Amino acid sequence: MDFRFDLIMDYLPFFLRGTLYTIGISLLGILFGTILGLLIGLGKMMKNKILAFPFLLYISFFRGTPFIVQIFIIHFGVVPAIIGTTNGIAAGIIGLSLNAAAYIAEIFRAGIQSIDRGQMEAARSLGMNHVQAMRYIILPQAFKRMIPPLGNEFIVLLKESAITALVAVPEIMYWGRAFQGQYYRVWEPYLTAALIYFILTLTLSYLLSRLEKRLATE
Amino acid sequence: MIKVEKLKKSFGANEVLKDINASIKQQEVVVVIGPSGSGKSTFLRCLNLLESITGGHVFIEGIDITAKTTDINKIRAEVGMVFQQFNLFPHKTVLDNIMLSPIKVKKIDHGKAKEKALELLRKVGLEEKADAFPDSLSGGQKQRVAIARALAMEPKIMLFDEPTSALDPEMVGEVLEVMKQLAKEGMTMVVVTHEMGFAREVGDRVLFMDGGYIVEENVPHELFDNPQHERTKAFLSKVL
Numbered sequence: 001m002d003f004r005f006d007l008i009m010d011y012l013p014f015f016l017r018g019t020l021y022t023i024g025i026s027l028l029g030i031l032f033g034t035i036l037g038l039l040i041g042l043g044k045m046m047k048n049k050i051l052a053f054p055f056l057l058y059i060s061f062f063r064g065t066p067f068i069v070q071i072f073i074i075h076f077g078v079v080p081a082i083i084g085t086t087n088g089i090a091a092g093i094i095g096l097s098l099n100a101a102a103y104i105a106e107i108f109r110a111g112i113q114s115i116d117r118g119q120m121e122a123a124r125s126l127g128m129n130h131v132q133a134m135r136y137i138i139l140p141q142a143f144k145r146m147i148p149p150l151g152n153e154f155i156v157l158l159k160e161s162a163i164t165a166l167v168a169v170p171e172i173m174y175w176g177r178a179f180q181g182q183y184y185r186v187w188e189p190y191l192t193a194a195l196i197y198f199i200l201t202l203t204l205s206y207l208l209s210r211l212e213k214r215l216a217t218e
Numbered sequence: 219m220i221k222v223e224k225l226k227k228s229f230g231a232n233e234v235l236k237d238i239n240a241s242i243k244q245q246e247v248v249v250v251i252g253p254s255g256s257g258k259s260t261f262l263r264c265l266n267l268l269e270s271i272t273g274g275h276v277f278i279e280g281i282d283i284t285a286k287t288t289d290i291n292k293i294r295a296e297v298g299m300v301f302q303q304f305n306l307f308p309h310k311t312v313l314d315n316i317m318l319s320p321i322k323v324k325k326i327d328h329g330k331a332k333e334k335a336l337e338l339l340r341k342v343g344l345e346e347k348a349d350a351f352p353d354s355l356s357g358g359q360k361q362r363v364a365i366a367r368a369l370a371m372e373p374k375i376m377l378f379d380e381p382t383s384a385l386d387p388e389m390v391g392e393v394l395e396v397m398k399q400l401a402k403e404g405m406t407m408v409v410v411t412h413e414m415g416f417a418r419e420v421g422d423r424v425l426f427m428d429g430g431y432i433v434e435e436n437v438p439h440e441l442f443d444n445p446q447h448e449r450t451k452a453f454l455s456k457v458l
Contacts, residue, residue, distance in 0.1 A: 121268055122305035122364075126319035126371060127295030136318060140309050 007179070008188050014175040019196055021171040025089065026158045029096030033157065034150075036097060037104025045109055055105070062102030068163050071095035075167040092164035092171075100157045107153060111146035112138060144215050151208035155201050162197070172196050219244045219279060219375065219406055220265060226273035227260055234260045236430035238274070242375075245404045249417035249438070252427035253453055258410045261427065262379050265408065266290075266297045278375070295323055298368030302380040304360040306352035306367070312339070313348040316367045324371065331370075338366040342396050358389030362396055369400075376400065378409040414457060418442055426450045 043055035062070065075091035083090070115138050123133035165173035172193050179189035225238035234257045242248050250258045263269040265276060267283055267290050276283050283293050307315050316335040320326045326334075339345045342362035352360055361381055368376060378397065382390040394416050401407055401420050411417060417424050418438045425435045426447070434447045442458070445451045 116303075116305075118301060118303050118305035119307065122299075122301060122307070123319075124291075125266055125268065125294055125297075125299040126367070127291050127323040128319060129291050132322055136322060137307055141307075144309075 011179050018172040018175040026161050028093045032097035033100030036101035041105035041108030059102045088168040092169040107149045111142035221277040224274035228272045246422045247401045247407045249421035250410045250425045256427040257430045258427045296374050298373035298376045300378045300381045304364045316370045342366045357385045358392045361393045375406045
Protein backbone atom coordinates (compact mmCIF):
# COMPACT_ATOMS: atom_id res chain seq x y z
CA MET A 1 0.00 0.00 0.00
CA ASP A 2 1.39 3.35 -0.88
CA PHE A 3 0.91 6.00 1.75
CA ARG A 4 0.91 9.45 0.10
CA PHE A 5 2.76 11.77 2.48
CA ASP A 6 2.94 14.30 -0.32
CA LEU A 7 -0.84 14.68 -0.29
CA ILE A 8 -0.80 15.19 3.48
CA MET A 9 1.85 17.88 3.00
CA ASP A 10 -0.45 19.37 0.40
CA TYR A 11 -3.30 19.57 2.90
CA LEU A 12 -1.20 20.47 5.92
CA PRO A 13 -1.93 24.23 5.79
CA PHE A 14 -5.66 23.44 5.79
CA PHE A 15 -5.28 21.02 8.67
CA LEU A 16 -3.32 23.61 10.63
CA ARG A 17 -5.94 26.27 10.04
CA GLY A 18 -8.58 23.67 10.90
CA THR A 19 -6.75 22.96 14.15
CA LEU A 20 -7.00 26.63 15.08
CA TYR A 21 -10.75 26.47 14.45
CA THR A 22 -11.05 23.32 16.54
CA ILE A 23 -9.14 24.95 19.40
CA GLY A 24 -11.14 28.16 19.04
CA ILE A 25 -14.63 26.69 19.07
CA SER A 26 -13.66 24.22 21.80
CA LEU A 27 -12.31 26.96 24.05
CA LEU A 28 -15.41 29.08 23.48
CA GLY A 29 -17.57 26.01 24.09
CA ILE A 30 -15.72 25.35 27.35
CA LEU A 31 -16.01 28.99 28.42
CA PHE A 32 -19.71 29.47 27.70
CA GLY A 33 -20.56 25.90 28.65
CA THR A 34 -18.94 26.36 32.07
CA ILE A 35 -20.64 29.67 32.80
CA LEU A 36 -23.99 28.38 31.63
CA GLY A 37 -23.44 25.06 33.40
CA LEU A 38 -22.82 26.79 36.73
CA LEU A 39 -26.06 28.75 36.41
CA ILE A 40 -28.07 25.72 35.33
CA GLY A 41 -26.56 23.61 38.10
CA LEU A 42 -27.55 26.23 40.67
CA GLY A 43 -30.99 26.45 39.07
CA LYS A 44 -31.52 22.72 39.37
CA MET A 45 -30.55 22.82 43.05
CA MET A 46 -33.24 25.36 43.94
CA LYS A 47 -35.50 24.15 46.70
CA ASN A 48 -38.63 25.25 44.84
CA LYS A 49 -39.37 22.29 42.57
CA ILE A 50 -41.43 24.34 40.13
CA LEU A 51 -38.62 26.86 39.60
CA ALA A 52 -36.07 24.06 39.32
CA PHE A 53 -38.11 22.16 36.74
CA PRO A 54 -37.01 24.09 33.59
CA PHE A 55 -33.38 23.43 34.51
CA LEU A 56 -34.11 19.77 35.02
CA LEU A 57 -35.81 19.69 31.63
CA TYR A 58 -32.85 21.42 29.99
CA ILE A 59 -30.38 18.91 31.41
CA SER A 60 -32.57 15.96 30.47
CA PHE A 61 -33.01 17.20 26.91
CA PHE A 62 -29.35 17.85 26.19
CA ARG A 63 -28.18 14.68 27.84
CA GLY A 64 -30.97 12.60 26.35
CA THR A 65 -30.63 13.47 22.67
CA PRO A 66 -27.70 12.97 20.28
CA PHE A 67 -25.38 15.92 19.80
CA ILE A 68 -25.69 15.69 16.03
CA VAL A 69 -29.47 16.14 16.30
CA GLN A 70 -29.00 19.12 18.60
CA ILE A 71 -26.53 20.81 16.30
CA PHE A 72 -28.73 20.31 13.22
CA ILE A 73 -31.68 21.85 15.07
CA ILE A 74 -29.49 24.79 16.07
CA HIS A 75 -27.87 25.16 12.66
CA PHE A 76 -30.90 24.83 10.44
CA GLY A 77 -33.55 26.08 12.87
CA VAL A 78 -32.42 28.22 15.78
CA VAL A 79 -29.63 30.29 14.23
CA PRO A 80 -31.59 31.20 11.02
CA ALA A 81 -34.59 32.11 13.19
CA ILE A 82 -32.43 34.60 15.07
CA ILE A 83 -30.06 36.08 12.48
CA GLY A 84 -31.97 35.22 9.29
CA THR A 85 -29.28 33.03 7.78
CA THR A 86 -27.32 29.92 8.67
CA ASN A 87 -23.91 30.33 10.23
CA GLY A 88 -21.96 27.14 10.90
CA ILE A 89 -19.44 28.63 13.29
CA ALA A 90 -22.12 30.28 15.41
CA ALA A 91 -24.15 27.07 15.41
CA GLY A 92 -21.06 25.07 16.35
CA ILE A 93 -20.17 27.27 19.30
CA ILE A 94 -23.78 27.48 20.49
CA GLY A 95 -24.28 23.75 20.12
CA LEU A 96 -21.10 22.81 21.97
CA SER A 97 -21.83 25.32 24.74
CA LEU A 98 -25.42 24.26 25.29
CA ASN A 99 -24.55 20.58 25.20
CA ALA A 100 -21.57 20.89 27.54
CA ALA A 101 -23.59 23.10 29.91
CA ALA A 102 -25.95 20.22 30.64
CA TYR A 103 -23.10 17.93 31.69
CA ILE A 104 -21.22 20.66 33.53
CA ALA A 105 -24.39 21.54 35.45
CA GLU A 106 -24.47 17.99 36.77
CA ILE A 107 -20.76 18.02 37.60
CA PHE A 108 -21.25 21.28 39.45
CA ARG A 109 -24.26 20.02 41.39
CA ALA A 110 -22.50 16.79 42.33
CA GLY A 111 -19.42 18.77 43.43
CA ILE A 112 -21.42 21.01 45.72
CA GLN A 113 -23.51 18.21 47.14
CA SER A 114 -20.40 16.16 47.87
CA ILE A 115 -19.29 18.75 50.44
CA ASP A 116 -20.22 17.65 53.93
CA ARG A 117 -23.38 19.29 55.29
CA GLY A 118 -21.45 20.26 58.40
CA GLN A 119 -19.42 22.79 56.38
CA MET A 120 -22.53 24.77 55.52
CA GLU A 121 -23.83 24.44 59.07
CA ALA A 122 -20.56 25.63 60.56
CA ALA A 123 -20.47 28.62 58.21
CA ARG A 124 -24.08 29.54 58.93
CA SER A 125 -23.58 29.08 62.68
CA LEU A 126 -20.82 31.69 62.47
CA GLY A 127 -23.31 34.20 61.10
CA MET A 128 -22.50 33.96 57.40
CA ASN A 129 -25.46 34.22 55.07
CA HIS A 130 -26.08 31.61 52.40
CA VAL A 131 -24.18 33.48 49.69
CA GLN A 132 -21.13 34.05 51.91
CA ALA A 133 -21.10 30.42 53.00
CA MET A 134 -21.25 29.30 49.38
CA ARG A 135 -18.57 31.71 48.25
CA TYR A 136 -16.00 31.28 51.01
CA ILE A 137 -16.63 27.73 52.20
CA ILE A 138 -18.56 25.48 49.84
CA LEU A 139 -17.51 26.54 46.33
CA PRO A 140 -13.73 26.61 46.90
CA GLN A 141 -13.89 23.04 48.19
CA ALA A 142 -16.37 21.89 45.55
CA PHE A 143 -14.27 23.39 42.78
CA LYS A 144 -11.28 21.22 43.62
CA ARG A 145 -13.41 18.09 43.44
CA MET A 146 -14.95 19.22 40.18
CA ILE A 147 -11.68 19.47 38.29
CA PRO A 148 -11.25 15.81 37.28
CA PRO A 149 -14.81 15.38 35.93
CA LEU A 150 -14.67 18.85 34.37
CA GLY A 151 -11.44 17.86 32.64
CA ASN A 152 -13.14 14.78 31.23
CA GLU A 153 -15.98 16.91 29.97
CA PHE A 154 -13.56 19.33 28.27
CA ILE A 155 -11.88 16.44 26.47
CA VAL A 156 -15.26 15.05 25.40
CA LEU A 157 -16.20 18.52 24.12
CA LEU A 158 -12.99 18.82 22.14
CA LYS A 159 -13.70 15.51 20.43
CA GLU A 160 -17.38 16.27 19.87
CA SER A 161 -16.36 19.46 18.10
CA ALA A 162 -15.52 17.22 15.10
CA ILE A 163 -19.24 16.89 14.50
CA THR A 164 -19.42 20.60 13.68
CA ALA A 165 -17.74 19.65 10.37
CA LEU A 166 -21.23 18.56 9.33
CA VAL A 167 -22.49 22.15 9.59
CA ALA A 168 -19.49 23.40 7.60
CA VAL A 169 -17.25 24.68 10.38
CA PRO A 170 -13.82 24.60 8.74
CA GLU A 171 -12.16 22.66 11.56
CA ILE A 172 -9.94 19.56 11.40
CA MET A 173 -12.55 17.03 10.37
CA TYR A 174 -13.99 19.37 7.76
CA TRP A 175 -10.64 19.36 5.97
CA GLY A 176 -10.31 15.63 6.43
CA ARG A 177 -13.56 15.13 4.56
CA ALA A 178 -12.52 17.61 1.87
CA PHE A 179 -9.23 15.72 1.49
CA GLN A 180 -11.08 12.43 1.05
CA GLY A 181 -13.45 14.01 -1.50
CA GLN A 182 -10.67 15.54 -3.54
CA TYR A 183 -8.24 12.62 -3.75
CA TYR A 184 -10.45 9.63 -2.96
CA ARG A 185 -8.01 8.76 -0.17
CA VAL A 186 -9.07 7.37 3.23
CA TRP A 187 -6.04 6.61 5.37
CA GLU A 188 -4.12 9.84 4.83
CA PRO A 189 -6.85 12.36 5.80
CA TYR A 190 -8.34 10.45 8.71
CA LEU A 191 -5.11 9.21 10.25
CA THR A 192 -3.83 12.78 10.08
CA ALA A 193 -7.02 14.07 11.70
CA ALA A 194 -6.80 11.36 14.35
CA LEU A 195 -3.20 12.27 15.12
CA ILE A 196 -4.03 15.97 15.52
CA TYR A 197 -6.99 15.25 17.82
CA PHE A 198 -4.82 12.87 19.80
CA ILE A 199 -2.14 15.53 20.31
CA LEU A 200 -4.80 18.05 21.34
CA THR A 201 -6.47 15.78 23.89
CA LEU A 202 -3.12 14.66 25.30
CA THR A 203 -2.06 18.27 25.74
CA LEU A 204 -5.34 19.16 27.39
CA SER A 205 -5.23 16.25 29.82
CA TYR A 206 -1.61 17.10 30.65
CA LEU A 207 -2.58 20.70 31.44
CA LEU A 208 -5.52 19.53 33.56
CA SER A 209 -3.46 17.07 35.56
CA ARG A 210 -0.94 19.81 36.30
CA LEU A 211 -3.72 22.08 37.50
CA GLU A 212 -5.08 19.28 39.65
CA LYS A 213 -1.70 18.66 41.25
CA ARG A 214 -1.15 22.33 41.91
CA LEU A 215 -4.50 22.71 43.61
CA ALA A 216 -3.99 19.52 45.58
CA THR A 217 -0.84 20.84 47.20
CA GLU A 218 -2.27 24.24 48.04
CA MET B 219 -31.19 34.86 78.03
CA ILE B 220 -32.73 31.91 76.21
CA LYS B 221 -36.39 31.08 76.59
CA VAL B 222 -37.98 28.11 74.87
CA GLU B 223 -41.76 27.81 74.75
CA LYS B 224 -43.71 24.80 73.55
CA LEU B 225 -41.01 23.93 71.06
CA LYS B 226 -41.95 21.21 68.60
CA LYS B 227 -39.89 19.72 65.80
CA SER B 228 -40.86 17.02 63.34
CA PHE B 229 -38.91 15.39 60.55
CA GLY B 230 -41.74 14.32 58.27
CA ALA B 231 -44.02 12.15 60.35
CA ASN B 232 -41.37 11.66 63.01
CA GLU B 233 -41.94 14.04 65.91
CA VAL B 234 -38.56 14.45 67.57
CA LEU B 235 -39.34 17.30 69.95
CA LYS B 236 -42.82 17.18 71.41
CA ASP B 237 -43.16 19.99 73.90
CA ILE B 238 -39.99 21.59 75.14
CA ASN B 239 -40.06 24.41 77.65
CA ALA B 240 -36.88 25.75 79.13
CA SER B 241 -35.17 28.91 80.15
CA ILE B 242 -31.48 29.54 80.46
CA LYS B 243 -30.11 32.45 82.42
CA GLN B 244 -27.06 34.55 81.69
CA GLN B 245 -23.79 32.91 82.75
CA GLU B 246 -25.57 29.64 83.36
CA VAL B 247 -24.05 26.35 82.20
CA VAL B 248 -26.83 23.97 81.28
CA VAL B 249 -25.96 20.40 80.42
CA VAL B 250 -28.40 18.32 78.39
CA ILE B 251 -28.20 14.56 78.79
CA GLY B 252 -30.34 11.68 77.61
CA PRO B 253 -30.34 8.51 75.53
CA SER B 254 -29.58 8.75 71.83
CA GLY B 255 -32.66 9.63 69.83
CA SER B 256 -34.09 11.60 72.73
CA GLY B 257 -33.94 14.83 70.74
CA LYS B 258 -31.18 16.59 72.68
CA SER B 259 -29.07 17.46 69.63
CA THR B 260 -32.14 18.57 67.72
CA PHE B 261 -33.12 20.76 70.66
CA LEU B 262 -29.70 22.38 70.63
CA ARG B 263 -29.80 22.92 66.86
CA CYS B 264 -33.17 24.62 67.16
CA LEU B 265 -31.61 27.26 69.41
CA ASN B 266 -29.77 28.78 66.43
CA LEU B 267 -32.24 27.59 63.81
CA LEU B 268 -29.93 25.09 62.17
CA GLU B 269 -33.16 23.12 62.28
CA SER B 270 -36.33 24.89 61.28
CA ILE B 271 -38.88 24.85 64.06
CA THR B 272 -42.22 23.10 63.56
CA GLY B 273 -44.03 24.80 66.42
CA GLY B 274 -43.52 27.00 69.46
CA HIS B 275 -41.03 29.79 70.06
CA VAL B 276 -37.41 30.35 70.93
CA PHE B 277 -36.42 33.70 72.36
CA ILE B 278 -32.78 34.79 72.50
CA GLU B 279 -32.41 37.89 74.65
CA GLY B 280 -36.10 38.58 74.18
CA ILE B 281 -36.03 38.30 70.39
CA ASP B 282 -38.28 35.63 68.89
CA ILE B 283 -35.86 33.98 66.46
CA THR B 284 -38.65 32.22 64.59
CA ALA B 285 -40.33 35.52 63.69
CA LYS B 286 -40.15 36.36 60.00
CA THR B 287 -38.73 39.79 60.71
CA THR B 288 -35.77 38.43 62.69
CA ASP B 289 -32.41 38.48 60.91
CA ILE B 290 -31.21 35.01 61.83
CA ASN B 291 -27.66 35.71 60.65
CA LYS B 292 -27.39 38.42 63.25
CA ILE B 293 -28.61 36.08 65.98
CA ARG B 294 -26.25 33.32 64.87
CA ALA B 295 -23.31 35.71 65.00
CA GLU B 296 -24.01 36.01 68.73
CA VAL B 297 -24.60 32.32 69.36
CA GLY B 298 -21.48 30.24 68.87
CA MET B 299 -21.73 26.56 68.09
CA VAL B 300 -19.29 23.69 68.44
CA PHE B 301 -20.05 20.49 66.56
CA GLN B 302 -19.36 16.84 67.25
CA GLN B 303 -17.51 16.55 63.92
CA PHE B 304 -15.60 19.85 64.41
CA ASN B 305 -16.51 21.07 60.91
CA LEU B 306 -13.35 23.09 60.48
CA PHE B 307 -12.88 24.47 56.99
CA PRO B 308 -10.26 22.11 55.50
CA HIS B 309 -9.15 24.50 52.75
CA LYS B 310 -8.17 27.21 55.21
CA THR B 311 -5.41 27.42 57.80
CA VAL B 312 -6.23 27.40 61.48
CA LEU B 313 -5.79 31.15 61.60
CA ASP B 314 -8.01 31.73 58.56
CA ASN B 315 -10.65 29.43 60.00
CA ILE B 316 -10.83 31.69 63.02
CA MET B 317 -10.51 35.04 61.22
CA LEU B 318 -12.91 34.44 58.34
CA SER B 319 -16.21 35.20 60.01
CA PRO B 320 -15.06 38.21 62.04
CA ILE B 321 -13.74 39.73 58.81
CA LYS B 322 -16.61 38.81 56.49
CA VAL B 323 -19.56 39.03 58.85
CA LYS B 324 -18.50 41.58 61.46
CA LYS B 325 -16.32 43.55 59.01
CA ILE B 326 -13.45 43.73 61.48
CA ASP B 327 -10.19 44.75 59.85
CA HIS B 328 -7.62 42.11 59.07
CA GLY B 329 -5.01 43.18 61.61
CA LYS B 330 -7.42 43.29 64.53
CA ALA B 331 -8.98 39.98 63.53
CA LYS B 332 -5.55 38.36 63.43
CA GLU B 333 -4.60 39.75 66.81
CA LYS B 334 -7.83 38.41 68.29
CA ALA B 335 -7.42 35.03 66.58
CA LEU B 336 -3.89 34.61 67.93
CA GLU B 337 -5.07 35.56 71.39
CA LEU B 338 -7.78 32.90 71.20
CA LEU B 339 -5.32 30.31 69.94
CA ARG B 340 -3.11 31.09 72.91
CA LYS B 341 -6.11 30.61 75.13
CA VAL B 342 -6.80 27.11 73.77
CA GLY B 343 -3.08 26.34 73.77
CA LEU B 344 -2.55 26.10 70.02
CA GLU B 345 -0.72 29.25 69.09
CA GLU B 346 2.01 27.29 67.31
CA LYS B 347 -0.62 25.73 65.00
CA ALA B 348 -1.77 29.06 63.54
CA ASP B 349 -0.50 28.31 60.05
CA ALA B 350 -1.31 24.61 60.02
CA PHE B 351 -4.19 23.13 58.04
CA PRO B 352 -6.91 21.29 59.97
CA ASP B 353 -5.96 17.94 58.42
CA SER B 354 -2.66 17.98 60.28
CA LEU B 355 -4.29 18.36 63.71
CA SER B 356 -5.44 15.71 66.14
CA GLY B 357 -9.13 15.49 67.02
CA GLY B 358 -8.66 17.29 70.30
CA GLN B 359 -6.72 20.07 68.62
CA LYS B 360 -9.37 20.41 65.93
CA GLN B 361 -12.08 20.79 68.50
CA ARG B 362 -10.09 23.41 70.40
CA VAL B 363 -9.64 25.34 67.16
CA ALA B 364 -13.39 25.02 66.55
CA ILE B 365 -14.04 26.50 69.97
CA ALA B 366 -11.63 29.36 69.26
CA ARG B 367 -13.35 29.94 65.92
CA ALA B 368 -16.74 30.22 67.60
CA LEU B 369 -15.33 32.52 70.29
CA ALA B 370 -13.83 34.83 67.68
CA MET B 371 -17.32 36.12 66.95
CA GLU B 372 -17.55 37.14 70.64
CA PRO B 373 -20.77 35.25 71.16
CA LYS B 374 -23.01 35.76 74.17
CA ILE B 375 -24.02 32.11 74.19
CA MET B 376 -22.10 28.97 73.27
CA LEU B 377 -23.81 25.77 72.17
CA PHE B 378 -21.85 22.51 72.33
CA ASP B 379 -23.23 19.53 70.42
CA GLU B 380 -21.51 16.45 71.84
CA PRO B 381 -18.12 18.14 71.52
CA THR B 382 -16.12 15.17 72.79
CA SER B 383 -18.07 12.26 71.28
CA ALA B 384 -15.86 11.95 68.19
CA LEU B 385 -12.60 12.14 70.13
CA ASP B 386 -10.21 9.45 71.21
CA PRO B 387 -10.49 9.05 74.99
CA GLU B 388 -7.12 10.61 75.75
CA MET B 389 -8.14 13.81 73.98
CA VAL B 390 -11.42 14.36 75.76
CA GLY B 391 -9.73 15.99 78.73
CA GLU B 392 -8.04 18.80 76.82
CA VAL B 393 -11.35 19.86 75.25
CA LEU B 394 -13.28 19.67 78.50
CA GLU B 395 -10.54 21.73 80.13
CA VAL B 396 -11.10 24.56 77.63
CA MET B 397 -14.84 24.36 78.21
CA LYS B 398 -14.37 24.47 81.97
CA GLN B 399 -12.24 27.56 81.62
CA LEU B 400 -14.94 29.15 79.49
CA ALA B 401 -17.59 28.36 82.08
CA LYS B 402 -15.42 29.93 84.78
CA GLU B 403 -15.20 33.12 82.77
CA GLY B 404 -18.97 33.36 82.88
CA MET B 405 -19.94 32.24 79.38
CA THR B 406 -23.55 31.18 79.00
CA MET B 407 -23.34 27.60 77.76
CA VAL B 408 -25.68 24.85 76.64
CA VAL B 409 -23.85 21.56 76.40
CA VAL B 410 -25.18 18.31 74.99
CA THR B 411 -22.83 15.61 76.22
CA HIS B 412 -22.34 12.11 77.48
CA GLU B 413 -19.62 13.27 79.86
CA MET B 414 -21.42 12.86 83.17
CA GLY B 415 -18.34 13.95 85.10
CA PHE B 416 -18.33 17.25 83.25
CA ALA B 417 -22.08 17.68 83.81
CA ARG B 418 -21.66 17.15 87.51
CA GLU B 419 -18.60 19.31 87.95
CA VAL B 420 -19.29 22.24 85.64
CA GLY B 421 -23.04 22.27 85.07
CA ASP B 422 -25.24 24.65 87.00
CA ARG B 423 -28.24 22.67 85.90
CA VAL B 424 -28.80 19.38 84.11
CA LEU B 425 -31.72 18.66 81.79
CA PHE B 426 -32.57 15.03 81.19
CA MET B 427 -34.35 14.49 77.88
CA ASP B 428 -36.18 11.42 76.67
CA GLY B 429 -38.69 10.81 73.91
CA GLY B 430 -38.85 14.46 72.84
CA TYR B 431 -39.55 15.88 76.31
CA ILE B 432 -37.47 17.32 79.11
CA VAL B 433 -38.30 14.65 81.63
CA GLU B 434 -36.43 16.05 84.59
CA GLU B 435 -34.20 18.97 85.41
CA ASN B 436 -32.28 19.85 88.50
CA VAL B 437 -28.92 20.92 89.87
CA PRO B 438 -26.36 18.22 89.06
CA HIS B 439 -25.92 16.58 92.43
CA GLU B 440 -29.67 16.32 92.94
CA LEU B 441 -30.30 14.91 89.48
CA PHE B 442 -27.46 12.42 89.62
CA ASP B 443 -27.74 11.37 93.25
CA ASN B 444 -31.45 11.58 93.72
CA PRO B 445 -33.26 11.26 90.39
CA GLN B 446 -37.04 11.51 90.71
CA HIS B 447 -38.26 10.07 87.44
CA GLU B 448 -38.20 6.39 86.52
CA ARG B 449 -36.69 7.06 83.11
CA THR B 450 -33.97 9.23 84.60
CA LYS B 451 -33.11 6.46 87.05
CA ALA B 452 -33.05 3.87 84.27
CA PHE B 453 -30.77 6.03 82.11
CA LEU B 454 -28.39 6.94 84.90
CA SER B 455 -28.10 3.34 86.04
CA LYS B 456 -26.75 2.54 82.58
CA VAL B 457 -24.28 5.36 82.20
CA LEU B 458 -22.93 5.99 85.69
